[in-house]
Amino acid sequence: MTESGPRRHRQSRLISPRRLSDLRQRRKTPAFAPALQALERSARTSLAVSMEPPEQPAGFYHDYFCPDHALELSFDPATPDRHRCSEDGRVFSGEPYDSAWRWFVNNRLSTAAFELSLVWCIDGDEACRRRAASILTGYAGRYPHYPDSLDGSGRDRPFGRGRATFQSLDEAVWLIPLIRAYDLIGDSMRPADRRLVEVDLIRPAAEHLVGEKYHRLHNIECWHNTAIGAAGLCLSDRNLIRIAIDEDFGFRHQLAEGVRDDGLWWEGSTSYHFYALTALMTMAQMWEGAEHDALWRSERLKRMFSAPVDLVMGSDLRLPATNDCWFFTSLLGDVCHGVPMGVSFYEVALGWYGDPSFAWVLKHSYSRRQHARTSLEALLYGVELPSDSMLARDPAPRVFASSGLALLRSDEPLQSQTSVLLKYGPHGGSHGHPDKLSISINAGGVPLSPDLGTPGYGIDLNQTWYRQTISHNTVIVDGRSQPAACGELVAFEGRESAGGGDRSPHDGIGHGVGGNGKAKGGFAHADARVQWAEKPYAGASMRRVVLGVDDGYFVDYFEVDCGRDRQIDWICRFPDAGSPGRRPRDWTAIELEGEGYEHVAEAVVTEADSLRLQWRLPSSALTLFLPCEGVDSRIIRGVVPANPATESSDILIRRRRAEATVFLSVFHPWVGKPTLLGVRPHADLPPGLWGLWVDTVAGRDLWLIGRADRQEDLAAAHGGSADRIFTYLL
Numbered sequence: 001m002t003e004s005g006p007r008r009h010r011q012s013r014l015i016s017p018r019r020l021s022d023l024r025q026r027r028k029t030p031a032f033a034p035a036l037q038a039l040e041r042s043a044r045t046s047l048a049v050s051m052e053p054p055e056q057p058a059g060f061y062h063d064y065f066c067p068d069h070a071l072e073l074s075f076d077p078a079t080p081d082r083h084r085c086s087e088d089g090r091v092f093s094g095e096p097y098d099s100a101w102r103w104f105v106n107n108r109l110s111t112a113a114f115e116l117s118l119v120w121c122i123d124g125d126e127a128c129r130r131r132a133a134s135i136l137t138g139y140a141g142r143y144p145h146y147p148d149s150l151d152g153s154g155r156d157r158p159f160g161r162g163r164a165t166f167q168s169l170d171e172a173v174w175l176i177p178l179i180r181a182y183d184l185i186g187d188s189m190r191p192a193d194r195r196l197v198e199v200d201l202i203r204p205a206a207e208h209l210v211g212e213k214y215h216r217l218h219n220i221e222c223w224h225n226t227a228i229g230a231a232g233l234c235l236s237d238r239n240l241i242r243i244a245i246d247e248d249f250g251f252r253h254q255l256a257e258g259v260r261d262d263g264l265w266w267e268g269s270t271s272y273h274f275y276a277l278t279a280l281m282t283m284a285q286m287w288e289g290a291e292h293d294a295l296w297r298s299e300r301l302k303r304m305f306s307a308p309v310d311l312v313m314g315s316d317l318r319l320p321a322t323n324d325c326w327f328f329t330s331l332l333g334d335v336c337h338g339v340p341m342g343v344s345f346y347e348v349a350l351g352w353y354g355d356p357s358f359a360w361v362l363k364h365s366y367s368r369r370q371h372a373r374t375s376l377e378a379l380l381y382g383v384e385l386p387s388d389s390m391l392a393r394d395p396a397p398r399v400f401a402s403s404g405l406a407l408l409r410s411d412e413p414l415q416s417q418t419s420v421l422l423k424y425g426p427h428g429g430s431h432g433h434p435d436k437l438s439i440s441i442n443a444g445g446v447p448l449s450p451d452l453g454t455p456g457y458g459i460d461l462n463q464t465w466y467r468q469t470i471s472h473n474t475v476i477v478d479g480r481s482q483p484a485a486c487g488e489l490v491a492f493e494g495r496e497s498a499g500g501g502d503r504s505p506h507d508g509i510g511h512g513v514g515g516n517g518k519a520k521g522g523f524a525h526a527d528a529r530v531q532w533a534e535k536p537y538a539g540a541s542m543r544r545v546v547l548g549v550d551d552g553y554f555v556d557y558f559e560v561d562c563g564r565d566r567q568i569d570w571i572c573r574f575p576d577a578g579s580p581g582r583r584p585r586d587w588t589a590i591e592l593e594g595e596g597y598e599h600v601a602e603a604v605v606t607e608a609d610s611l612r613l614q615w616r617l618p619s620s621a622l623t624l625f626l627p628c629e630g631v632d633s634r635i636i637r638g639v640v641p642a643n644p645a646t647e648s649s650d651i652l653i654r655r656r657r658a659e660a661t662v663f664l665s666v667f668h669p670w671v672g673k674p675t676l677l678g679v680r681p682h683a684d685l686p687p688g689l690w691g692l693w694v695d696t697v698a699g700r701d702l703w704l705i706g707r708a709d710r711q712e713d714l715a716a717a718h719g720g721s722a723d724r725i726f727t728y729l730l
Contacts, residue, residue, distance in 0.1 A: 013233045014183040016288040019380050020121065026379055027122055035382070036122070038374035043119045043128050046112035051077050051105055053138040057146050058106050059099025060166045061337075065456035066090070070645040072456065073097065075104045087646050096458070099166070106165060106174045107338065109135050114177035115376070117184035129188060132181050137193050139164065139178065140201035160212050160220060163205070168212035169220040172227035173338060175205050176282060179230040186234075198235060206231035206240055215249050217258040219265065219272050222279035225251050229283055244283070251283050251295065259300050260402035263307030268403060268428030270308060270319040271326045271453070274335040274345065277304050281348060296352050305349040308335075309357045310395045311407065315415035315445035317342070317364060321453025322405070322423060322440075324431035324467075327643040329453070332365045344377040351381030357392040359385050397494030397524065400425075406492050406526035410549045415445040418549050418669050423451075424487035424528035434482035435472035436530040437544040437558070443669030444620030449473055449573050452643040461599075465641055468596030469571075470651075474544075475560055475663075476569045479594020480536045487530030490543070495524055495550065523548045523726055539563035547703065547728055552675045553668040555692065555703055557728075561660040569594075570654040570663045573640065574615045574622065576647065590636060600651060603638035610680070611635060615650065624652075625666040625679035627692060632656050664690060685717055699723030706730065 012020060026032040064073050066085040073083040073092065083097045084090070116132040119125055146163040162171035182197055189197070206228050214221045225244045229251070232240030245251045258266050258276065265273040284296040295301070308331060311319055317331035329335050331342035343365045350358040362385055365371040373382065394417075397409045404425010410418040421440040426432075441449040451473075454466045465471050469481040476482070525548070531541035540562045547555040560568050587604040611626040629635065636653035654663055668676040675697045682691025682702070689706040702722035704714045708729045718725050 058102035062457035063096035064100035070455035113181035172223040263303030325453035427484040438474035600638035
């Protein structure tokens with residue numbers, strides 16, 4: 001890159017003077033040299049690749065997926081009509097793939113324009129400035145001629161139409177970096193080119209987005225607002241600024257009402273959380289220079305950065321893929337498609353707020369050799385990271401009350417921790433999944449039975465499998481997916497120790513006592529319930545209680561009451577190719593029917609009073625004890641798609657025909673050697689009470705579960721043969 005320095009131009013309206021000054025100073029700072037080099041490498045790549053604004057609008061990104069493997073196709077800028085699947089090499093051509101290919105062109109060109117403009121601001125590289133200017137004028141020349149009713153395939157566009165793009169969301173995402181690029185280099189361009197960009201690109205695109213606003217709480221509306229606000233700032237248009245910031249469903253409204261009190265975005269997906277946060281964060285970044293109205297100072301915005309840190313499950317800081325969510329979402333990698341990497345968010349957050357938990361995320365990332373401090377956000381916002389002694393501790397158990405998530409954790413470091421997430425809350429709108437009372441399980445710091453999230457929306461498998469109840473670890477009635485509903489938390493206790501985790505208003509419902517009758521303190525538990533008024537689940541109710549995670553196992557109590565005789569299926573997925581352990585010999589083939597059941601391959605069934613099954617992962621294993629099946633229970637196993645669909649999972653279905661039933665299970669995740677030796681039911685309890693004897697290498701535990709009005713019956717069942725007795729009152 002040359003060293004001549006950029007031409008003098010007006011002060012940027014979209015990047016604060018402090019950030020630009022820091023950017024230029026850090027080019028001389030060794031700690032930020034990798035980030036500058038990464039920016040310059042990206043700029044050189046953009047200069048070397050011959051891509052121009054396309055003549056036709058782009059199609060739908062979610063169409064750029066292999067329909068067989070649910071994998072994103074390989075984008076090659078040199079092959080607009082050939083799109084290869086990385087799994088089997090199959091090449092797709094024609095629509096909708098050719099139009100979706102242009103989505104990538106738009107995304108890369110707009111990002112390149114902004115990065116090239118930044119490099120020019122840092123060191124005056126004229127080639128970067130010229131290339132950025134050519135992208136801007138190229139789109140300005142194309143934009144008036146793009147149609148506004150059909151995409152490139154001739155297909156009607158959805159509500160929220162784009163012009164250069166398939167939908168208004170894509171239009172906003174594409175427009176923002178173009179405006180930021182123009183903000184940096186506009187005064188270096190010829191007057192005629194400036195007029196062309198402002199009159200034929202920025203203003204008409206912003207006005208188009210104003211006409212396509214959703215006027216509701218939505219991640220897409222956040223992007224609409226940010227693009228309109230960027231145009232308003234760049235063009236000094238107060239009306240556009242008012243629409244973006246202060247109107248109903250503008251920035252302030254989305255932040256106040258779209259972010260729940262626990263800090264998570266209302267749609268219930270960690271990917272959409274970060275997708276909305278990207279737009280909100282970008283708006284706040286552009287307003288940094290307005291000290292009298294610094295949007296970043298919002299406590300609610302800060303909470304959007306904090307909540308995902310408390311939600312991580314596992315040593316790779318993976319986030320649960322609840323609702324429509326990319327399965328790969330992790331604070332150490334990608335958190336969503338088309339947004340910065342996870343650490344980039346926490347460079348900005350640490351620069352703004354100085355919270356030790358944000359430094360904890362960055363230290364986790366940069367301590368791994370594959371992660372270097374190379375993001376643009378590090379270059380703009382990076383601060384010196386504190387010593388390890390100043391960092392926050394690993395996240396504690398927590399209830400995200402307004403989002404309806406209860407997260408139990410064993411009292412171990414993340415890399416060896418068992419964690420269970422119970423999902424019970426609001427549906428999440430159009431991105432919600434029908435999976436009330438589902439659980440996601442991590443063992444030994446890695447996913448054991450995670451939520452699968454979703455792949456691209458354009459493939460049939462997304463609707464017929466990933467968005468059906470059967471792909472989640474919960475209960476299904478009559479083979480029909482659950483209607484939308486909102487459950488409630490009954491009780492939560494995070495850890496055995498008195499100070500460990502959040503305490504619910506229902507403390508004391510679960511307690512443990514020793515075999516001699518002396519109190520031993522509480523145990524971890526999460527208890528939630530849901531009921532439906534809507535068909536086909538009208539009159540049905542469910543309650544799930546997860547008990548204990550700190551002794552190498554946990555008990556899962558799942559109560560179902562349908563009000564009449566119905567088929568009830570308890571579902572759980574496990575790692576592929578699991579060892580069957582003491583699997584009975586009389587498993588027979590079975591045909592399954594129901595919503596999503598067509599994806600269960602190799603289905604076999606057996607009947608058993610009790611069952612013990614085992615699955616292995618590379619570094620851990622799981623033994624599942626089903627001690628109380630009885631003659632009314634059929635056990636079904638099969639193979640189902642994982643995510644991506646090129647991989648598979650085992651599925652276990654416990655099927656009963658009943659008006660009401662209770663499923664009892666004991667999950668034992670372990671590393672090295674198992675510490676749980678056996679589980680059997682308590683044989684002497686009257687109906688309506690449940691008890692389990694659990695033998696471990698440390699001794700014998702007795703778990704007793706029943707209604708509060710049956711305490712005398714439970715007390716009579718204690719006896720003196722257990723080393724520990726745990727009682728849970730429903």
